[in-house]
Amino acid sequence: MTDQPALVYVVDDDEAMRRSLCWLLRSVGLECREYASADAFTAAFEDTRPGCLLLDIRMPGQSGLDLLDSLSKGGAILPVLILTGHGDVPMAVRALKAGAMDFLEKPCNDQVLLDRVQEAVSEHARRLAEREVRSEARQRLDNLTARERQVAELVSRGLSNKAIARDLEISLKTVEVHRHNAMVKLKVEGAAELARLWVEAEEGA
Amino acid sequence: MTDQPALVYVVDDDEAMRRSLCWLLRSVGLECREYASADAFTAAFEDTRPGCLLLDIRMPGQSGLDLLDSLSKGGAILPVLILTGHGDVPMAVRALKAGAMDFLEKPCNDQVLLDRVQEAVSEHARRLAEREVRSEARQRLDNLTARERQVAELVSRGLSNKAIARDLEISLKTVEVHRHNAMVKLKVEGAAELARLWVEAEEGA
DNA sequence: GGAAATTTTAGGGAAAACCCTTAGTGTGGT
DNA sequence: ACCACACTAAGGGTTTTCCCTAAAATTTCC
Numbered sequence: 001m002t003d004q005p006a007l008v009y010v011v012d013d014d015e016a017m018r019r020s021l022c023w024l025l026r027s028v029g030l031e032c033r034e035y036a037s038a039d040a041f042t043a044a045f046e047d048t049r050p051g052c053l054l055l056d057i058r059m060p061g062q063s064g065l066d067l068l069d070s071l072s073k074g075g076a077i078l079p080v081l082i083l084t085g086h087g088d089v090p091m092a093v094r095a096l097k098a099g100a101m102d103f104l105e106k107p108c109n110d111q112v113l114l115d116r117v118q119e120a121v122s123e124h125a126r127r128l129a130e131r132e133v134r135s136e137a138r139q140r141l142d143n144l145t146a147r148e149r150q151v152a153e154l155v156s157r158g159l160s161n162k163a164i165a166r167d168l169e170i171s172l173k174t175v176e177v178h179r180h181n182a183m184v185k186l187k188v189e190g191a192a193e194l195a196r197l198w199v200e201a202e203e204g205a
Numbered sequence: 206m207t208d209q210p211a212l213v214y215v216v217d218d219d220e221a222m223r224r225s226l227c228w229l230l231r232s233v234g235l236e237c238r239e240y241a242s243a244d245a246f247t248a249a250f251e252d253t254r255p256g257c258l259l260l261d262i263r264m265p266g267q268s269g270l271d272l273l274d275s276l277s278k279g280g281a282i283l284p285v286l287i288l289t290g291h292g293d294v295p296m297a298v299r300a301l302k303a304g305a306m307d308f309l310e311k312p313c314n315d316q317v318l319l320d321r322v323q324e325a326v327s328e329h330a331r332r333l334a335e336r337e338v339r340s341e342a343r344q345r346l347d348n349l350t351a352r353e354r355q356v357a358e359l360v361s362r363g364l365s366n367k368a369i370a371r372d373l374e375i376s377l378k379t380v381e382v383h384r385h386n387a388m389v390k391l392k393v394e395g396a397a398e399l400a401r402l403w404v405e406a407e408e409g410a
Numbered sequence: 411g412g413a414a415a416t417t418t419t420a421g422g423g424a425a426a427a428c429c430c431t432t433a434g435t436g437t438g439g440t
Numbered sequence: 441a442c443c444a445c446a447c448t449a450a451g452g453g454t455t456t457t458c459c460c461t462a463a464a465a466t467t468t469c470c
Contacts (some may be wrong), residue, residue, distance in 0.1 A: 087294050088295045091295065092297045093301065093307065093308045095271050096297075097303040097307070102298065103294065109314075156401075158393070158397040158398035173314065183384065188363070190363045190365070190402075191395060191396045191397040192363040192397060193362075193363035194394040195397040195398075195400040195401050195404075196361075196400050
């Protein structure tokens with residue numbers, strides 16, 4: 001997670017609008033890329049670098065709301081700021097419930113926009129860090145064999161080796177082996193750390 | 206947490222509207238109480254029984270948005286459905302960002318409204334259960350003495366008694382005592398359960 | 411000042427966890 | 441058939457935790 005500079009994506013079919021937005025963003029030192037359609041953006045973006053998306057709704061081809069849906073369905077965590085000229089209440093409600101971070105109407109005050117962008121970028125950095133922790137945990141969990149995972153889970157729930165042996169109907173010695181192997185693979189020491197790792201990995205799963 | 210029936214609060218200064226809403230809600234078996242102002246509602250509601258709030262924005266006295274803010278500031282977890290006749294985009298955005306679960310415009314389709322209410326009630330039940338777990342955990346934690354809490358935290362982080370003794374510069378025997386007392390007070394057995402309890406209590410703190 | 415609670419330390423024994431090696435069995439792939 | 445891997449099991453020793461009793465020093469509160 002090398003702390004890369006923020007990148008703002010601007011998706012709008014109106015070229016003048018894109019230019020103007022990017023000019024504004026670059027004037028405060030934000031890197032910025034333009035896309036004329038949802039598809040062009042989808043093909044290009046990577047959800048690993050802190051940033052956010054400034055998105056228009058009314059566009060030829062895939063609409064902004066559709067893009068918003070497909071982003072969240074695809075597990076993306078990039079914050080989206082809707083910026084539209086012809087918004088109505090149902091549209092705003094749908095966008096925000098679909099996970100948009102904000103819904104701004106053109107024309108929009110420059111400073112307000114920049115503030116929202118900064119908020120969104122911070123939020124994305126936060127989410128990226130969180131996702132990193134969980135995916136790290138889950139990746140280590142994936143390296144366990146079925147039996148090891150089974151034993152590790154029971155350990156994380158506070159059962160003793162003896163109780164686990166009874167539960168799984170295997171010998172105490174076998175449990176010790178699985179437990180030890182799991183601990184090594186997960187790089188944890190002791191039941192407490194294992195329990196924490198387990199909670200981290202399973203929350204929001 | 207005796208599983209009480211749902212209770213829907215309706216806050217609107219227009220009496221005809223309140224009546225009509227309550228008639229609709231009662232027709233599907235939902236209990237329902239009416240309030241003509243934000244203040245009347247604030248004085249009466251209790252955030253322990255599953256339900257939701259149907260809230261108008263434009264009212265004499267405290268506005269619906271103000272009520273929404275003061276609810277979330279007060280730590281309430283009651284889901285709020287905004288139902289207003291004169292909504293605009295900025296108002297909807299503000300309401301949703303302030304935590305409203307939905308923003309509906311009058312007149313509103315009956316079935317849509319009832320669906321949203323049911324969703325909101327389920328959501329509240331879910332939140333109540335979560336809050337219950339956390340407050341139980343925190344309450345038990347509050348019964349620990351300072352030293353016990355200190356020791357328990359280090360145990361939950363995976364440190365051995367010996368390591369804790371070094372950290373706190375006290376004897377191993379003392380650590381054992383504090384650890385044991387903490388375990389008894391927290392009603393947990395083993396480091397794993399303690400770690401889980403700790404995570405439960407501290408998350409979202 | 412005295413009672414109650416907290417913090418501190420200790421001895422000693424039973425239970426559990428931890429660490430090492432060795433090894434038989436079964437399964438899947440080359 | 442052979443190899444790699446997972447699962448199983450055991451012996452034996454060290455360390456840590458768990459559980460009991462006992463008690464002194466300290467702090468807090470009335």
